[in-house]
Amino acid sequence: MRAIARLMLVLPRMLDADLVHDQRMPMSEYATLRTLSEAPGRIMRMSELATACFMSLSGMTRLAAKLESVGYLARLPCESDGRGFNAVLTDAGLARLQEAWPSHLASVRRRIFDHLGDVDLPQFAAVLTAMTAPVGPACDSAGCDA
Amino acid sequence: MRAIARLMLVLPRMLDADLVHDQRMPMSEYATLRTLSEAPGRIMRMSELATACFMSLSGMTRLAAKLESVGYLARLPCESDGRGFNAVLTDAGLARLQEAWPSHLASVRRRIFDHLGDVDLPQFAAVLTAMTAPVGPACDSAGCDA
């Protein structure tokens, strides 16, 4: 019980810190790029993107502005709805993500998998998926890349 | 793998949001009060406290100042080292923690344990503890004059 509380406090920060340290990229950016990269056409509405990344709309507006300013992402007015904007992952953004993910993967492996010992992995994965499920199926958990 | 990334992204925010919503208390405050409450004499050096809560020293300085201003905590000059300060949990602080923890417990139960199913709990706990272990023991209060 206490271990859980502690885990939730510490682990995300460690993973974030690893990413910042190794790649100069905060977790929120990584999540945004990854989420976009998995979207069909690498395109998503701002509001979808925000929800998928568990950020507020305003937070995503600012993050997208930042990512746009360095060319990782473009915001195009939505053709079918003049109010909307589509965020598109650029080639540069995809390249950046591909540059960053091995580092993140290594971090996750080191911080988590190396400690799993003889845990039943499929069962563990099922539990994790179940835990995040109530929030909504923002991303399909089939086809994990590791 | 993706489930883990997602879990780390989502769960802490949910737990924090629950606590803020139910108790008007951010996770960082809760962690601080809880950590202090577990220390012998409810006293800890600022730097220890910061490390245990996985915050920067400056972050803890500000948080402690805030908690001090509402009477949950006091900072006393350390007798054995003129540079140091000891953070002490006051009775009011302890009361506040005791007021908040059932709510947090319920939140953790609802968000996590309810999804654990038939997982081997002791093993699960051991894994979690192992994962956070590299950060160091939470309350190694050597050096404060409690």
Next chain:
DNA sequence: AGCATTTTTGCTTCGTCAAGCAAATACCTG
């Protein structure tokens, strides 16, 4: 027009880094 929806902006809070102050400790030098 009137109301709903999508995104942005204003303001606040939280937390980090860089810099700084003060106490403690280490290292000379006689």
Next chain:
DNA sequence: CAGGTATTTGCTTGACGAAGCAAAAATGCT
């Protein structure tokens, strides 16, 4: 050993970025 200087350590402060909420702006729908 006394006395002085340099370095390190513990904490605080200043300046800033990140992200949230509430309200505004822009657009669509009826």
